[in-house]
Amino acid sequence: MRENSIISKLSDLASDMSAGPLVTLFEDDPDRLARLSVQAPGLYADFSKQKVDAKALGALLQYASTCGLQEFFADMAAGKTVNLSERRAAQHMALRTPAGAPITLDGRDITKTVTQARDKMRAFANQLRDGKRLGATGRTIRTIVHIGIGGSDLGPRLLDQALKRYAAPGITLRFVANLDAADINDALSGCDPEATFVIVVSKTFSTRETMANAHVARNWLVQHLGKNAPAEHIIAVTSNDNAASAFGIAADNTFPMFDWVGGRYSLWSSVSLGVMASLKDGAFEELLAGAAAMDRHALDNPIAQNAPLLSGLIQFWNRNFLDMTARAIVPYAVRLASLPAYLQQLIMESNGKTQRADGAPASHCASPVIFGTQGTNAQHAFFQQLHQGTDPIPVDFIGCISDQESNPGHHKGMLANMLAQSRALMIGAPAPGDAPHKAFGGSRPSTTLLMEGLSPFSLGALLAFYEHETVTQAVLCGINPFDQWGVELGKDVARDVQTALEKPDTRGMDPSTVALMNKIANTNE
Ligand code: F6P
Numbered sequence: 001m002r003e004n005s006i007i008s009k010l011s012d013l014a015s016d017m018s019a020g021p022l023v024t025l026f027e028d029d030p031d032r033l034a035r036l037s038v039q040a041p042g043l044y045a046d047f048s049k050q051k052v053d054a055k056a057l058g059a060l061l062q063y064a065s066t067c068g069l070q071e072f073f074a075d076m077a078a079g080k081t082v083n084l085s086e087r088r089a090a091q092h093m094a095l096r097t098p099a100g101a102p103i104t105l106d107g108r109d110i111t112k113t114v115t116q117a118r119d120k121m122r123a124f125a126n127q128l129r130d131g132k133r134l135g136a137t138g139r140t141i142r143t144i145v146h147i148g149i150g151g152s153d154l155g156p157r158l159l160d161q162a163l164k165r166y167a168a169p170g171i172t173l174r175f176v177a178n179l180d181a182a183d184i185n186d187a188l189s190g191c192d193p194e195a196t197f198v199i200v201v202s203k204t205f206s207t208r209e210t211m212a213n214a215h216v217a218r219n220w221l222v223q224h225l226g227k228n229a230p231a232e233h234i235i236a237v238t239s240n241d242n243a244a245s246a247f248g249i250a251a252d253n254t255f256p257m258f259d260w261v262g263g264r265y266s267l268w269s270s271v272s273l274g275v276m277a278s279l280k281d282g283a284f285e286e287l288l289a290g291a292a293a294m295d296r297h298a299l300d301n302p303i304a305q306n307a308p309l310l311s312g313l314i315q316f317w318n319r320n321f322l323d324m325t326a327r328a329i330v331p332y333a334v335r336l337a338s339l340p341a342y343l344q345q346l347i348m349e350s351n352g353k354t355q356r357a358d359g360a361p362a363s364h365c366a367s368p369v370i371f372g373t374q375g376t377n378a379q380h381a382f383f384q385q386l387h388q389g390t391d392p393i394p395v396d397f398i399g400c401i402s403d404q405e406s407n408p409g410h411h412k413g414m415l416a417n418m419l420a421q422s423r424a425l426m427i428g429a430p431a432p433g434d435a436p437h438k439a440f441g442g443s444r445p446s447t448t449l450l451m452e453g454l455s456p457f458s459l460g461a462l463l464a465f466y467e468h469e470t471v472t473q474a475v476l477c478g479i480n481p482f483d484q485w486g487v488e489l490g491k492d493v494a495r496d497v498q499t500a501l502e503k504p505d506t507r508g509m510d511p512s513t514v515a516l517m518n519k520i521a522n523t524n525e
Contacts, residue, residue: 006063013056014321022051022426022443029054040307041293042461046448049426050314050394051322057304060313064303064476072475073309073468077299079105079260083482084357089260090482092467093295095268096288096460105260117256121270124235124255125277125284128197129168136225136232139194142171144274145187147213148201149177151263152237152271154345155463156201158338159267159275159287162459165335165404166283173274176217179209184216193224199235199274203257203266205243208491214247237270262482264345265467283456290460298468308465311447312472318394318445319473320364328386329372331398332418333454339398340372343466350470350481357480366477372396376417386425387440395446397422398462402453422446 026032026048035057036048052060064070076082079089094103094114103111127133131140146156157175174187198217202210214234221229231253236244239257255270257263268288276284294308303309318324329340351367373381375397386393399418403411428442449465451458474481497513500506504521506514 003063003066006059006066010056010059010063010317010321013053013059014317017051017053017056018322021428022049022445025051025053035304036310038305038307038310040297040461040465042290042452042455042458043307043465044450045307045311045465046450047310047314049422049446049448050318051443051445052314052317056317056321057313060317061303064309064313064472067476067478069303069309069472069475073299073471076471077295079103079108079110081106083262083480085480085483085485088482090262090265090471091258091260092262092265092268093292095261095266096291096295096464098289098292113258117258117270121255121273121276125273126281128277129171129281131170135194135197136229137194139192140170141197142195143174143191143197144171144277145174145176145191145196145198145217146201146274147176147184147198147210147217148237148271149207149209150345150349151266152201152203152207152210153177154264154338154342155267156272156275158336158342159272159459160278161338162333162335162454163275163279163283163287163456165454166279166456168278168280171278173278176213177209179212181216184213188217188220193221193229193233197233197235199237200244200247200249201237201257201271201273203239203263205236205238205240205247208494218248235273237273262484264349265482267463279456286456287460290455290457290462291464292460293457294461294464294468298464308468309472311465312469312476314447315368315394315469316364316366316473316476319366319368322392322445324368324392324394324445326369326371326391326393328378328382328393328395329370329398330375330378330395330418330421331372332375332414333398333400334374335454336398337374340370342463343372344370346466347470349484349487351474351477351479352486353479356478358478360478362477362479364477366473366479366481375421376414379417379421383421386444392444394444395422395425397446397448398451399448400451400454400458404454418448422448 033048035054037046076090077093079091081087081089083090089105091105097103102109103114128141135141153175160173176184176187200210200214218230218234221233230248231250234249236249236254237257238244239259241254244254255273257266257269257271261269268291298306298308329343331339347370348367354362356362386395397418399415425444425446426442428440431439451462471481500509501517506517
């Protein structure tokens with residue numbers, strides 16, 4: 001009942017809010033900037049250009065408290081069963097818990113399990129980086145081909161790109177995800193098999209794309225180095241040890257993924273084994289330290305001063321009360337070009353759901369459509385619509401304070417463009433004279449996240465920020481952000497269609513699919 005009255009209060013506040021220009025909110029409330037900005041570990045978050053005022057924020061905070069938001073975070077950190085449909089914990093924070101601090105899973109001490117996994121990963125990465133772990137013919141390993149998809153791909157791919165400045169000389173990573181054979185063929189092309197390790201990353205060790213590509217890589221090794229080579233050159237990262245062993249991978253070369261960590265929350269684990277080996281010693285640990293610092297910030301601060309939770313409240317407000325159905329992610333850093341794709345999976349696979357965790361239909365929506373690309377490129381692509389399109393789309397601007405490239409001219413230009421875009425979206429501009437097409441309505445909301453720099457620490461903090469923000473929106477909507485039943489039907493139907501295509505036999509298919517199958521069959525004859 002109380003919940004309903006807060007929701008109707010939020011709806012009323014949203015109608016009032018729609019009336020006035022965003023920029024006047026600063027004049028109405030001298031404390032606005034302080035109220036809506038947070039210095040968190042590794043980054044400064046400015047929510048003051050969001051279309052939310054003190055009254056709406058107060059109601060959102062009340063709502064968060066009725067939903068038990070902070071209690072949920074405490075349960076998650078304690079390893080309680082917060083993933084109800086799969087009856088599991090969601091203990092991704094354990095993967096970055098500083099050494100020495102205890103880790104529990106539903107009351108059980110799992111510190112040793114986590115520490116052992118981390119030690120095994122570090123030892124392997126060090127050996128590879130230092131040239132102590134050699135290929136079957138005694139050659140130093142120069143290339144790692146990382147095979148995986150979804151959460152077993154997007155995180156490590158992002159880390160590899162983002163942390164180029166921290167790469168150790170010697171090892172290059174290549175990523176393969178797609179079932180299109182071009183992906184694995186391109187990755188293996190030009191690789192020296194004697195100097196190449198293949199890491200197959202799959203929690204289930206049964207994902208169609210990953211297994212098809214793993215078979216190609218195994219055949220390639222056998223063809224060039226003989227039938228014993230895969231045992232030395234292929235590494236598995238999985239929670240399905242039996243399937244890895246059946247594939248011919250020894251227990252020593254198998255690294256764990258835990259049941260209680262979801263794929264899209266797993267980049268902190270052995271999933272990033274190849275990345276760790278390709279980075280300078282200590283860089284991966286710094287990434288974990290940044291995430292752990294953000295975890296403490298999320299767990300210890302009241303929501304009003306808590307960057308990720310506050311952000312989650314504002315996104316919930318944008319989606320459900322201001323009716324904003326999309327959200328753009330625009331990092332002003334070329335090395336963060338993969339961030340929008342990573343966040344698409346994190347946010348949309350976690351929160352693209354219509355049922356609450358208790359099975360009832362959700363009355364609120366936890367996920368807008370996420371899209372984006374790097375600034376300034378985005379300004380010359382979809383920003384026209386952000387400035388003048390029919391529907392306001394909130395933007396996350398992400399920039400780095402320090403300059404990694406030692407090119408102050410470029411760096412200031414990047415930051416100036418980023419600040420200019422968020423300001424222009426907010427203030428708008430009237431049409432001059434008889435040129436109505438030059439009118440900018442303004443009042444278009446954005447968040448700015450200023451990372452201290454593109455360091456492993458700040459990156460770890462940024463990614464943990466988004467994880468906690470995602471979970472916050474799920475809790476406010478009552479949905480489970482840790483399962484992904486929505487991808488299963490597509491997998492089942494793909495199996496049926498492939499069988500039908502191979503036979504070929506179109507019985508039981510709908511007319512559109514039959515026509516498409518016939519076209520494919522006729523063309524391939
Ligand atoms: O199909 C979706 C999904 O299950 C994701 O959740 C996961 O990240 C990806 O596939 C890969 O799964 P796996 O690591 O088991 O190969």
